[in-house]
Amino acid sequence: MSGTPLQEVYTRFSSKIDEDLTGKESLIYEYLLSAKSKIYKIITHSLEFILDTPISPATVSYDGSFITILDQDEIELLALQMKYESYARYEAYLLALRLRVGTKDFNSLPNKKQELDGIQNSKRLLKIEIDDLKQQFNDYKYD
16 A cells, blocks of 8 residues: 655645646655655654656656655645645745845835735744644643
């Protein structure tokens, strides 16, 4: 019996964001790796996974399965952490843009200051949600 398909986590993550990531499978995979590195100590089940063999040597597969079946709350935590990673990436982009053009010019660009403020606030709120869910893992003991 194989474990939870990676696609289940990818789908949960995709349902939480507004961005169309079609054709950006490698980016989603990188979000998964980052999320995994930040939560593996908290959850009960292993986050080790096996990728499917690519169709041809010229392609890369980001599909596969975890070696265990993850609980829904573990999938949720992975997806939330992936969302946090996507926010951090966009925040880094906006901060780099501000550094490149200067704060005054950045603030005069249409909506950029509001975007940065919004992403930083969203990141802060998401961190609280993630921390609350992590705390539930500490409070709830699996059999």
